[in-house]
Amino acid sequence: MSKLIMFHARECPHCKAMMPHVDRLEKEENVKFERLEVWHDEKNADLMRSYRPVIAPKCGGQLRTPTFFCPETSDVLCGEVAYDKLREWALKQG
Amino acid sequence: MKKYWRCFVCGDIHFGVKAPEVCPTCLVKNAYVEISSDEAERTTRPTRTTMTRTEFPAAIAKFAEKNEFQVNPDAARVGMLLDGMFANEQNHGFKYCPCRLRTKDFNEDLKLICPCNFIIHETYKGKEDGECWCGLFIRRKK
Numbered sequence: 001m002s003k004l005i006m007f008h009a010r011e012c013p014h015c016k017a018m019m020p021h022v023d024r025l026e027k028e029e030n031v032k033f034e035r036l037e038v039w040h041d042e043k044n045a046d047l048m049r050s051y052r053p054v055i056a057p058k059c060g061g062q063l064r065t066p067t068f069f070c071p072e073t074s075d076v077l078c079g080e081v082a083y084d085k086l087r088e089w090a091l092k093q094g
Numbered sequence: 095m096k097k098y099w100r101c102f103v104c105g106d107i108h109f110g111v112k113a114p115e116v117c118p119t120c121l122v123k124n125a126y127v128e129i130s131s132d133e134a135e136r137t138t139r140p141t142r143t144t145m146t147r148t149e150f151p152a153a154i155a156k157f158a159e160k161n162e163f164q165v166n167p168d169a170a171r172v173g174m175l176l177d178g179m180f181a182n183e184q185n186h187g188f189k190y191c192p193c194r195l196r197t198k199d200f201n202e203d204l205k206l207i208c209p210c211n212f213i214i215h216e217t218y219k220g221k222e223d224g225e226c227w228c229g230l231f232i233r234r235k236k
Contacts, residue, residue, distance in 0.1 A: 011178025011192040013171050013229055038195050039182060048195055060216055062206075063195035064227065 002072045002093040006033040007048045009065040010040055014080040018066050021083045031090045038065065096201065098134035099126040107134050147180050150189075154230070157209060163218075163231045175230050179208050193228035 006022060008015035022033055036044040048055070048063055055067055059078035068077040068086065070093040077089040099113040100106070104120040113126030129137075145153065151165070151172070158164050166172055178192025189208045190196050196203040205211065212218050212226035218233065225232040 007195075009178065009192050009195075011174050011181065013174055014193055016174070039178065039192060040185070045195055049197060052197065062227075063197065065193050065195065 001030060001032070002070050004031060004033045004090060004093060005069045005071065006035045007038050007044070007063075007065055007067040007069065008035060010037055012065045015066040017080050018086070021086050024083065025087055025090060029087065029091065033068070033090075098129050098131055100129045100134070100137065101125045102127055105137065107138055109134070147176055150176060150179075154209060158231060162234055163213075163224075163226075164234045166225070166229055166232050168229075171229055175208075175228055191228050 006018075008018070022035070026032055036047065038045045038048050048067070051069060051071075052063060054074050055069060055076050055078070056062055058076040059067060064078050066078070066080070068089060069075075073093050075089070075093060077086065081089075096109055096111055099108040099110070101108075101117040101120065101122065103122045103125050104117060106117055106119045107129075108114055108126060113128070116123050117125045155165050175192055179189040182188065182190040182192065186196065188203070188206075190203065190206045191208055191210060194206050196206055208228075208230065210226065212231060215227060217227055218224035221233070223233065
């Protein structure tokens, strides 16, 4: 299974809304997200910034939270989405 | 490139690519002269005011009242966002949007300070139920 990252922010309501989806997905499928908080952890923030050329064009030109990212495929899913969309994205990464 | 401008009549400072044609405070035309960032910093420092977390909601409500949008009535959501903005101001210098990460490019990151220019964003523009990136502002119901 490819490594999956969830870039999120502690005070981001979209991230809060997505957390139960991520919990459910990890429980129901063989996937695991590395959850990296970016506003209170500069190391995580720098990591997200390092992927800016890949992430930003797919997220309205910006580094939005939450952003789901697969470093191996460089595939990106950003923002608050339905569970099925997140599931489809995660399983597609292989 | 953005520069600092000072109204030679009332002393208002403007930061922008161009000086305002009319000073919004004293209404004098062609009153702005370009100044250095050092002068802008020195002249604004004595009158610098801080805005507390309890004062900020009134400021954004006033900002929204004459616009086509309003502050989100979801108090819990607004509270969470204010927590984030004030944490960002304390940790990173400005009330950056809690739902986007700063790039560390100063001019680029000015676009993330709340309230941002969300009316051009895909989450708001042309949408009946449009909202800013984080959902602090929503389109006013007709």
